[in-house]
Amino acid sequence: MPLILIVDDTEDNREVLAEMLNAKGYDTQIAVDGMDGLDAIERELPDLILLDVGMPRMNGFQVAQVLKSDEATRHIPIIFISSQTGVNDKVRAFEVGGVDYITKPFQLQEVLARVESQLMMAQQRKEIQALSAHKDELIRIVSHDLQNPIGIITGYAHLLIEEVQMIAPEATHLVTWLETITESADYMMSIVENLLDVARIERGLPLMFQSLSVNDLLDQAFRSFQLMAQDKGIQLNFSPLKQDVIIEVDKSRIQQVIHNLLSNAIKYTPSGGVVTLAAHMTDSLVKIDVADTGLGIPEKDLPHIFEQFYRINTIEHRESKGTGLGLTVAKGIVEQHGGQITVSSQVGQGSLFTVSLPLNRAAAPAS
CATH class of the missing domain: 1.20.58 (Methane Monooxygenase Hydroxylase; Chain G, domain 1)
Structure with missing residues (x-):
């Protein structure tokens, strides 16, 4: 069973809390003040600490600061129990790492409910960490x-x-x-x-920013897909910015996004269709559009297409290979540039994907 350390300089409080927790099957340790509590923790790490604030030698806030500064103990949830009811005291408790704050005189059922809630969340954190390691x-x-x-x-x-x-x-x-x-x-x-x-x-994707012409970046992508579009009998158009700008992006990653969108557009557009790569600007954004006259995306699928492994469940879409990860990756790359990717679509008429990148890194108009 979880071990709960009770640190309180009032004997009655310690005994009442220990009796209640023991009756519920929890193991408990007792400490009469902050220094005694740190000694107990050094001997055996508890799963949760009920910590009084006003104590001799070392108060509860000081104990919490010591625990949160140590890698071995910073994960232990601390619930403060105190007769201090001021807002500043409660704020201070959370600032030093507390997860909850109960005022005295306390109700035993309230304490038990909060203890059980914090232990459950601590267990969930451990499970998430284990999954992350796997x-x-x-x-x-x-x-x-x-x-x-x-x-x-x-x-x-x-x-x-x-x-x-x-x-x-x-x-x-x-x-x-x-x-x-x-x-x-x-x-x-x-x-x-x-x-x-x-x-x-x-x-957190590491990005290597460099200054690039928006039109040059898009022109390279356009040229890369001309043959693919031609082989499928699709007209590929390119509409650059009327006034080019220099913007700072990770070139390979933004190319990856544009290539993914162009590849999808050509893949899902039948022969005789049109795919258009275009750029335009607002006061604070460079917007890159990839539009097609292809299959389109059903309305029910639109909220989900950026989710991992999501595939549109139509006969036409199932016939095309795909991992269901390309748009997830594209969205992540754009968002880590501080931008946004959106989509609008109608079945049978085509889709429009728009990548919006902030101009806060952009320099003056390109010559």
Whole structure:
């Protein structure tokens, strides 16, 4: 059972609290003042502390400061129990790390309810930390134990394609099979990269800011997708800023966002359709639009498309490969730039994704 340390210089309070908690099955320790409490904690870490404020030698606020400054004890929840009812005292209690504050004379049922609530939250925090540790280990496995073999598969498949084309150029079926292997390996690698990016974003994605022309950035993306659009019979348009600006962003990450949006737009737009990459400005934002005349997104799916692993459940969307992570990653990247990504869509008419990036890092108009 959880161990609860009661630190109070009044004997009656200690006895009443200990009797109640013991009756509920909790183990208790008793300390007669702050110094005695620290000694008890050094001998055995409690799961929760009921801490009086006004005590000789060391008051409760001082005890809390000592505990919160030590890595070994800072996680222990502290509930203050005090006859001091002023707002300043309560605020001070939370400032030094308390999780709750009960005024004397206290009601036993109230104390019990608050103790049980804090113990439950402490247990939940431990479980979350354990899950986080497991996730970190999974990320390590994914980043090393999967990336390397996939890279080897891709490399050898490309070598075999070259060998077959030189030795047996008539064996086109072998080349087709090997190309299928490389495409599947590339798809697996994209899944791995997306999983790693989700984890990096949750931790705080490191960004390498540099000054870039908005129009140059978008023009590079436009040129990268011209062939893909042409092969599918889609008209790809580009509308740059009328007056270019220099903005500070992480180039590779913002390119990743734009490439994801353009790739999706072309993927879900049928032959004969149109995809448009455009930029415009407000007083404080650069806005990048990716619009298409494709399948569109059902209204019920719109609130969920940025969620991890979310896939639109229509026949047309199921026929296209996807991890359900690309938009999650894009949203995380944009938000860590201080921006926002939004979407509007109508089924059968197409979709419009807008990336809004703040201009607070932008310099003067580009020449």
